[in-house]
């Protein structure tokens with residue numbers, strides 16, 4: 001009940017409380033203390049992102065390819081693709097039907113903190129360097145880059161009418177970028193980092209959530225002043241429901257339900273620790289709240305009730321999104337893995353859908369090198385007749401000069417390098433990391449720290465890529 005006292009302290013919106021449900025204890029870690037240093041640590045650790053056998057499981061429904069925490073995920077409206085952004089500075093577009101990476105998007109100078117789909121099928125990504133990029137599938141470079149923020153951008157939202165892209169930044173502003181026509185706009189008022197943005201379903205207002213403990217509702221036509229709603233805790237995320245209700249959460253681990261007019265209606269504890277990310281099912285029934293301690297709470301929105309908690313490997317979950325079927329979820333975690341969940345049972349989906357014939361590594365069940373290659377298989381095919389995935393087909397790679405496979409669009413920088421792939425050169429690339437060995441590569445940064453694992457990988461590759 002602590003938050004009620006706090007809310008009364010400095011309420012400027014109507015904090016009428018109909019119902020308060022407390023199903024677990026309130027969080028005691030202040031997210032401000034956790035998030036900033038973690039980001040700094042991850043940025044520093046980026047070049048040391050290391051793969052180890054222990055972290056590589058078997059389930060191939062999990063999407064592996066990022067070399068750092070997955071900070072953002074968004075599912076396409078047909079449920080067939082997901083785009084992810086990572087601390088490894090890349091964004092990846094994945095096929096959820098084939099469980100492969102289709103495209104690696106590398107443009108940002110820092111972590112990719114936010115991703116969203118646009119109505120026309122393009123993808124927007126935002127980086128720690130403050131830029132927002134728009135990508136057409138299959139193009140190597142962004143079509144458009146929006147510049148203006150002076151600090152990391154951490155949230156993006158596209159308006160349902162297709163006219164605006166909104167970005168929230170740690171420079172304390174929100175920017176509105178026109179997707180069709182109109183002037184760029186800067187929304188100022190937050191006195192701290194802005195961590196979340198979402199449009200209302202009618203596209204007439206934008207809602208922002210700030211670390212300054214305020215939620216702001218901005219009319220898009222700018223005709224009236226924003227509604228400022230004080231909450232009792234720093235806010236990390238916000239979503240708006242199909243009926244206009246606003247749902248926000250942050251450092252105290254509680255979910256706050258707020259009316260379109262800015263009245264606090266109810267709250268429910270979702271996590272014993274700060275909530276980092278929220279997602280809403282499109283039918284308006286469920287909310288998913290991802291926490292710094294690695295659990296994801298699934299909440300019945302109308303009952304304001306915590307239904308179940310999905311328990312992952314115990315590392316922070318940075319991002320969460322619902323499939324259009326409203327029953328399944330994806331999460332992005334600290335270990336770089338994108339996991340799929342059944343939101344109805346709380347169980348991971350991986351084990352249920354692994355059917356061996358479709359698993360390209362099924363024939364190598366007990367091969368330790370094939371286990372290391374689990375980290376590569378989403379991006380690289382091994383059979384000569386297979387299509388390229390996000391990375392070039394590796395069939396016949398031993399003895400092949402770098403960037404010479406016909407029909408694959410390599411980065412320009414690689415075409416001028418004098419490397420011939422062998423067990424030795426491939427092992428070296430993952431000892432020092434692709435960014436050092438092949439500067440300018442699109443391949444997400446990853447290292448394999450154990451010499452034994454590197455040897456197992458290249459022995460496996462020599463066998464599995466040999467063309468008759």
Ligand code: HEC
Nearest residue numbers: 065101104375376379390391392402403410411441442443
């Ligand atoms: C998320 C996707 C992704 C993952 C995961 C990935 N790669 Fe790559 N890889 C790429 C891309 C993209 C390129 C092409 C780089 C470019 O053109 O900039 C590449 C290039 C390569 C090349 C050079 C191929 C050539 O024809 O010159 C090798 C070898 C390679 N990767 C091996 C691996 C191995 C081994 C792993 C796992 C330890 C791995 N990759 C993981 C995307 C990936």
